Amino acid sequence: MIPELGNFALILAFCLSVLLGFIPMIGAARNNVLWMSLARPLTVGVFVFLSISLFVLGYSFVADDFSVQFVASHSNTMLPIYYKITAVWGGHEGSFLFWTWMLGGWMLAVCIFSKAMPDEFVARVLAIMGLICVGYTLFMLATSNPFDRVLPFPPADGADLNAALQDFAFIIHPPSLYMGYVGFSVVFAFAIAALISGRLDAAWARWCRPWANAAWAILTLGLSLGSWWAYYELGWGGWWAWDPVENPPLITWLLGAAMIHSLAATEKRGVFKSWTVLLAIMAFASSLLGTFITRSGLLTSVHAFATDPTRGVYILGFLALIIGGSLILYAVRAPQLKSEFGFGSFSREVFLLANNLILVVASAAILLGTLYPMVYQAMSGGDLISVGPPFFNTIFVPLMGILVVLMAIGPISRWKRTSFAHLRAQLGKVAIAAVSLGVVIPVLLTMDVPFGTIGTAVLALWVIFSMASDIKTKIANKSSVVSGLRSLPVSYWGMTLAHFGFVMTMAGACLTSIYSIERSVLLQAGQSAELGRYTFRFEGTRYVEGPNFIADEATIVVSRGGEFYKNLYPQKRLYVASGTPTSQMGIDGRFLRDLFTTLGDQRENGAWSMTVYVKPFVRWIWIGTIFIAFGGILAVTDKRYRQFKVKQSEKVARDNPGTTLAGEIV
């Protein structure tokens, strides 16, 4: 009975989304205040019913209701309670409900934080998000209902959650990734509302920026968590595999990064307007494309959900409608979005344009590499090929290198026109210092000429020194360093932190791929293996039991230079219900290097196979992304967005006294 309530709530959410998609939109077109004012209550309704639906699914998991097909195939009575709850997003149907609920959450957030915006605009934004919600809820009801039943003979116990997913990161990675992903629909809705109304000014860009930043920052965390999880769970010692399902979020991330920079120019200088709108549409399209790829079985991959062509047909139809429709709308309306000012050929605008160009080319290349096997298959009539990491690395690494070079120059250059002399004054010493230290330090440390390391060090120092030099110039006239640092706007700190984080991530990625070493060995208890400066002695295994698995746990004694350093305990687990074996790594994570051990199988004479890794700097990759995300969030809190809101709401209240919700608040 209870699952039917969830289904019913889902149907109601669908009905309310249909109303939300049309009534406020028509109201905005006809300037009907009553119809427009329905946007907020309808949004709340959609969110409430989606929440009920999600809650019911969670309840079905907790109550072990195996008459629900989705619960039966993704849970088990022995599964710990926290995995039972999070198993909601452990498969296609439930994760799509969760995804749709996230959309509802963002819609609610727009409701709450849009008090400064004109009613007409809010009505359009919410209506567009309502239409997207119509597509999602209809998709669930038509092709992948999480409340489908196995009746009249429900199984006695469930098939268990995929063993690889039973990990702490599974509790946080999908929510953050989805939240970031879905957040791009807010910016998309803003862009389409701007195209419909023809109003795209500095105010629009200022409304848009916090949303774009927030979605992008959360997506950064989601991606990073996924990479960290893959690193310590899959046990191949890598952190990014250019998997066809990892790539779409990265494409969205790159387009989102481009959009954030382009929005800055749109807000400050009124330029790149139609380009910003196009980026917003493309970023959202790439997020839908990611959905399409994972859920249609278009590409085979470790992440792919069950394959079902009808789902693919539905999502593709939805994609064609939403993205095709918005791109046509863009083509028709973009000529109205004229730039207000020109800019010189050497200015911050130009550097932002270069940034955008690089990011968009990088995303296009990744898209090409991801879809090429499919295109090839379609053209050759069935043959399959794969595009591997060499393709992506060859394109991605040089592009990011150029991006980092420009990252030092862009923030220092001035809007409209910047003189070469200005740049030389600011960056001359920076360049000399970066190149000399970037060459000398690696050479002294390694007593060799490691070109990859030198390149990495020079680029990283180049950006870091330029940021330091910029801050120094900016606070030169202040009375003290502290008051100077305080006087810099929060959004400036956000940018600086994010840039620093990006450099750290890039440096970590480069250095770890240069210096990682690994060794696969077959050891009997008491034997050891040497790797780098470390000795790994295998002390044997013991039997351990978890709630729903049994495992062999090895004790590996790590010593350095003959001195005891640490014990590591990798496990080989067998999940009882599904009979799936998994490996649990033994990791010692430090700021400068990780020790990473995996336990293989037992062989003849009681010897165990195992692989040990020393991975220098690998942690920088994820620490860097925390800086990026934190920088993005910090920029959202900049007080000028809030100041502006007050002014704007006063203005709206003046303009339409008595008719507006927006005027009453703040």
Next chain:
Amino acid sequence: MKNFKLYIPVAVFAVLAVFMWQGLFLDTRTLPSVLIDRPLPEFELRSLEMGDRLLTTADLPDEPFILNIWGSYCLPCLQENPIFMSAKERGIIPIIGLNYKDRDDAARNWLDINGNPFDLNIIDDNGRYGIDLGVYGAPETFLVDANGVIRFKHIGVINYRIWEDEIMPAIAAIRAGGNS
């Protein structure tokens, strides 16, 4: 139309959508390979076991066998290895490995550590033979009959369920077909 370039995005999207539409109906998992019921392509390749001697199709078993595409870098291969090991122990069918885009030493090391279910490991280090076979990526598994004709193909990892429900019946069918 003076703003025709504004229509470029929608045109690009339309082309992409057409390919995706086609892609949907070319299911990479279940679509029979174009090579099904064709002879195994000819090759002249080294093996892990036989030093510098180049092997050809003549060196393959003259009974039905499994051809498994694997690599030491391939995580799912690790997952299906125990299945092949038990098949080998029970003497169900000869298993030939095609070590795909791998390094010899890494491959040997992997076999030492994880166990070697293969009667023979053909080396396709540059992936050329993989192209002839239409390999998408490791792991992939082919069933070849006694006459050297490919009769079955599975893309992706083999778990116990796939082994019992698909591979074993396919082996039985090939053996039955061979007798009649």
